[in-house]
Amino acid sequence: MRALNDNRITRKLALTGAVAAAGLLLAACGGSGDSDGMEHGGKTSATASADGSSSASAGASAGAFNDADVMFAQMMIPHHEQALQMAKLADGRAEDAEIKQIVAAVEKAQDREIQKMKSWLKAWGKPESTAGGHGGHAMAGMLSDADMTDLAAAKGKEFDRKFAELMIAHHEGAVEMAKTEQKDGKDPEAKKVADDVVRTQAAEIAQLKKILDRL
Incomplete structure (x- = not known):
């Protein structure tokens, strides 16, 4: 009798184990399928997201600017170019070490900014200057011949x-134009350059004024 009971218990345990094993197998298969589904879905979603982001980014680049951004770039390019001409004249003429330091800073920053602004106008499908130009002397701080x-x-x-003296006036004009861009512009990169112009050139104005005081 005891042997019979033992056999029943053994069969019952074996059956329970088989059911549990089958359940685990099904769960594993189901889990694998869900995992694959999630992975493929994730990849598709990620690809779509990447494509969408790329398209959105490209669209934003093409559509995020306004007339103030265009005007800022078109006017600041010749303004910066004149600053570079002034800096070039310092070679063999400047004597003061701080003046030479500012000359080097102007050449480094403004040449880079000119290239940036030219690339914006090209991307926007706008000319580097308007048909009639902006009238160099009408731009704040521009030097006469x-x-x-x-x-x-x-x-x-x-x-x-x-x-x-001349670079203070020139920088003040650039800061004025940059503040207009900060207020009216739309393109994030153009506004960032405007921020840089205000910050760096305001600091150079202060330095140039101190230089004048001791010359």
């Missing part, structure tokens, strides 16, 4: 003083 001639004729401390 006479100013450039006088600067080129100066040397040593005279050049340093004249350079500081």
Whole structure:
């Protein structure tokens, strides 16, 4: 009798184990299928998201600018170019170490910004200047031909003083234009450059004023 009971218990345990094993197998298969489904779905979703983001980004680049951004780039390019011309005149004429330091900073920052702004206008399908131009002398801080001639004729401390005076006015004009872009512009990259112009050139204005005080 006891042997019979033992056999029943053994069969019952074997049956329970088989059912449990089958359940685990089904769960494993189901889990694998769900996992694959999630993985494929994730990949598809990620690809779609990546494609969507790329398209959205491209669309934003093409559509995120406004007239203020275009005007900022078109006016700031020649403005920066004149600053580079002024900096070039310092070679062989400047004497003060701080003036030379500012010259190097202007050349490094403004040449890079010019290339950025040209690339924006190209991406936006806009010319680097309007048909009639913006009238160089109408732009705040732009030097006249006479100013450039006088600067080129100066040397040593005279050049340093004249350079500081003219670059202060030139930088003030750039800061004015950059603040307009900060207020009215739309393109994030253009506004970032405007922020950089305000920050760096305001600091250089302060430095140039201190230089003038001691020259």
